Amino acid sequence: MNFHLLKVLEIKHLDKNNKIKFVKNNINNLLHKTGEEYILKVLFGGESIPNEYYLGLDSRSVISRIDTLNTVSTNEPSLNGYSRQSISNSSFSFSVNSEDNYQANSPVVLFRATGGSWGSVKNLFLATSLTNNGYLISSVPLGANLIVANGETVSMRIGLALGTN
Numbered sequence: 001m002n003f004h005l006l007k008v009l010e011i012k013h014l015d016k017n018n019k020i021k022f023v024k025n026n027i028n029n030l031l032h033k034t035g036e037e038y039i040l041k042v043l044f045g046g047e048s049i050p051n052e053y054y055l056g057l058d059s060r061s062v063i064s065r066i067d068t069l070n071t072v073s074t075n076e077p078s079l080n081g082y083s084r085q086s087i088s089n090s091s092f093s094f095s096v097n098s099e100d101n102y103q104a105n106s107p108v109v110l111f112r113a114t115g116g117s118w119g120s121v122k123n124l125f126l127a128t129s130l131t132n133n134g135y136l137i138s139s140v141p142l143g144a145n146l147i148v149a150n151g152e153t154v155s156m157r158i159g160l161a162l163g164t165n
Contacts, residue, residue: 005031005138009157016151027140033065035137054084057121063139069132081114103161111154120145
């Protein structure tokens with residue numbers, strides 16, 4: 001049984017004229033071992049909570065529970081305006097989801113390609129850092145290879161709740 005923490009509530013790939021190229025809703029993730037470690041250290045080990053978390057996109061062929069930020073960073077786009085996008089830990093709203101679990105909901109997060117294409121991105125991940133010195137919490141396969149060209153955007157909202165899949 002795999003545990004998940006993050007659910008992509010909605011992801012959209014829009015062309016430069018804001019026409020939808022891809023949309024998908026309610027995609028469950030995989031909680032990484034480093035994500036488990038982070039949660040337990042915050043709850044029981046005195047690990048500090050960052051003011052911001054970071055969402056990123058990558059092209060890993062397979063997502064594994066043992067992936068780390070080093071694994072992810074070698075598969076992230078590195079040019080044309082790409083960067084991990086921050087979410088303030090105080091910007092989440094709260095609800096009860098369809099599985100009757102409490103859920104923290106992010107605001108919309110936007111990635112925009114500028115100056116050229118990123119190539120293929122297949123996954124979304126949640127991390128505690130802009131660098132490889134943090135924790136890779138979770139990853140989710142998008143179910144498509146998105147080729148994000150100059151002027152195109154990827155927007156998303158995530159929900160965080162404990163669950164199994």
